[in-house]
Amino acid sequence: MIKLLQAGWLAAWCCGLVLAHADTAQAGLIPSAVAAAANKGVLRVLAWPGYAEPEVVRSFTARTGVRVEVTVVDTDEALWQKLNAAGKANGSGIGNGNGTQGFDVFAVNTAELQRYVASNLVQGIDVKRIPNTRLQLPRFRDRASIPGLVRQGARGEQVLGIPFTYSAMGLIFDKRQLRKPPTSMAALWDPALQGKVVIYNGGTHNFSLAAMAMGWDTPFQYSDTQWQTGADKLIALRRNAVAVYTQPAESARLFMRHHAALMFANYGMQQLHLLKAAGADVGYAIPPDGALAWLDCWAIPRNTPHRHLAHAWIDHLLGVEASTLLVTRQGLSSTVSETGQDSTHPRLLWLAPVEDAMRRETLWRRIRSGDRLGKVMAP
Known part of the structure; x- marks a missing residue:
């Protein structure tokens, strides 16, 4: 975890920005x-x-x-x-x-x-x-x-x-369908929520998410023996999902259109902000077993x-x-003001370089296309 990104990371989410500006650029005097x-x-x-x-x-x-x-x-x-x-x-x-x-x-x-x-x-x-x-x-x-x-x-x-800017990558849930916040990222794989889950279209983060859900200590560094297990886990996630998104606004539309119960928030609070603005009764959870953050x-x-x-x-x-x-407007955090989500959570895992981004993306494209495990793992 980035040692500087500790207590107070996300305090006072929507506090006002009262900032003094005396620099020439803000005064309109261009160097x-x-x-x-x-x-x-x-x-x-x-x-x-x-x-x-x-x-x-x-x-x-x-x-x-x-x-x-x-x-x-x-x-x-x-x-x-x-x-x-x-x-x-x-x-x-x-x-x-x-x-x-x-x-x-x-x-x-x-x-x-x-x-x-x-x-x-x-x-x-x-x-x-x-x-x-x-x-x-x-x-x-x-x-x-x-x-x-x-x-x-x-x-x-x-x-x-x-x-x-920065955010934790938590879980957004429909309060009408889930009375209590999810307690684990593994909720995305819950068979009871099949057809009610919205996921992100990105192999790099999804392989890290799968590793976290399986309790692995190093989600950013897959060993040679772990790839097949990780791919199989993501095939199960794909089968549990009703929709896959790439952009924040798209995720909000898909969540509401499909009456989804749970969504992996790759963009974090930005997605929660959009859904609430659209009238959705949703909550945001960082499960006790942790979440990724960027x-x-x-x-x-x-x-x-x-x-x-x-x-x-x-x-x-x-x-x-x-x-x-x-x-x-975006519901994101600014680096010039304190913003309101508690980052003292001991299990926030800040993104780190992965072992092979290209391989992660290649495998994910095959998984999303519907390939079986054998074809996903083919050379």
Whole structure:
């Protein structure tokens, strides 16, 4: 577990954001380097649902004169594929180059970030160019204490990601069908709930979820002898599910359309927020046997020519407007204010790099397509 992400993680969920801003960016005075970069036209952002609200994009354009193109992803594998495809299109790894296919800044969880770091696909971030980091809670300013955000190099400490938002991946349940909160992730496999369960379409997280449900100590690192057991467990989960989702809004629609009783909340409180807004009588549970949790950060591709603008974007997303909308509209947590879900739970398991993301996704695609175990495990 990330040692800095401890008590108080999710306290005071929807508290107001009363933040003082004196930096030049918030005052509308754009640094000359950013103004010069603005002449290059377009900032391309790769983000998750709800991270770049239209108002936030418009205010960034108003401040910088730069048009923003936001591409939304809904799985870690989609993120990886889009960034790699962009790099191949301009022939120079991840980045924008002089082409039109690349991205300049992207949102990624701290575990997946290590995949990009290992492939030398991200660049260091100059924190001095992001003055709004001073608004972040102390545990997020202490980036060296969060595994994977800082690398020691020949030139000293290199920051690779700026924390943005986080959530536990709990269980959402219909209070009319389940009178008591689920006490285990194993509830997703309960035969009594067959046809009443909604699950997430992502192999990386689903294999970790299956390992947790079976009580394994290392859900992020499958051994050679565990793959078949894990795949068999996910086949059972698929058979128990009525629907599979990728995006938060889609999950809410499916939950209500199918009158589901239980859902694995890959996006956490964001999904609970959507369902309650739609009038659903639902609760949110972190079972006593634990739940996965994620911390998303902003990172900059290695070859982007818009380095100054990428820094300006990250700074803007830590400002009052974006941080407020993240909490009030999306139901997510902000790194600049305390938010209300207790993270002192001793069994919150923060995402860590997995042994083979590609294998997890390949097996999951076969499982979801309806293949039997023998075909799922075929070379």
